Every structure is written in C-alpha cells, then in structure tokens.
Amino acid sequence: MSSDRATLSEKGPQVTVRGNFGGLEVVSVDTSKWEAKFRVRSPDGLVGPEFTTRLSMVRPLSDEDSDKFWKMLVDDLMRALREDGKYPAFIKGYEVSTGEDSTGDPALYVEVLVAPRREYSAKTVDAWRGFLDLVHSRLLRLRLQRYPYVRVGEKSRRK
Secondary structure, three states: OOEEEEHHHOOOEEEEEEEOOOOOEEEEEEEEEEEEEEEEOOOEEEEEEEEEEEEHEEEEEOOOHHHHHHHHHHHHHHHHHHOOOOOOOEEEEEEEEEEOOOOOEEEEEEEEEOOOOOOHHHHHHHHHHHHHHHHHHHHHHHOOEEEEEEEEHHHHHHO
C-alpha cells in the first residue's frame, strides 16, 4: 500500500529526518504503517541503502518539498482506501495543498472533487460527509505536523 515515487520522472521531496545527515529524499510512504522510506541524494542520484522512519519524523526542506511530501502521503491514503473498498465511485479526483489555517498554524487541505449538479440529495451529501470524515480521521491518526482540513469541491470548476 505504499506509493512509489520511483515511477515519477522528478525528484522526490527533500527532507530532514532526526538522526540522519545528508541530502535525504523520500522515495515512498506507507500510511498503513505510518512510515516513510528515504535515501541519500548525491549529485549522481540516489545512493546507499533505503532507511525507514515514522512519518511524524519527516520534515520537508522547502515549500515545494512540503507540497510533494503531502501529495505523496494523500496519494497513498487514497490508494489504501481504494484497496479496502472504501473509495466511493462519486469521487472524480482530489487536490492537495498546504498552507496556514486561520490561526497561522500549518495546515493540509484536501479537496475531494465530485461531479457538479444543480442539486444534491440528502443521501448524496451524507455519503460525502461519511467519506470526508473517514479521510479526516485517517489523517488525524497519523499525528503529523499539519492539521488536515478535508472538504468537497466540484470537478468542473477546476482548471
């Protein structure tokens, strides 16, 4: 259930992990085990063995690295929900962003995208709430350094 960054053409998020030194790069995350795997990045690419640490120990180095890391994490969570049969058909995608909440604390924003309609039934809205609550609770259980905000949005209104 881990997301494999190696399938991407770009570098993974550059991070610091307490007790490790050098240019560290996250290569995968596994939200079911609360783990991240990382390797050392040299000018020649990834070198040395792969190390595992708790997700809560990972600190991205920049805003760009933070966005990459949190996207990896949410991608893995959504993959796990699909594998567990808990990813509803009404979901058309999702968007992940980071920033600060209204109090200035670090926040993770996950917008679950659905097909637009003029009106939504109470049953549909209840189904959305159930899924949003599930995603929110799974993110809270990871006890990470950003508070998760999960909301619904309409896919057609996205660029």
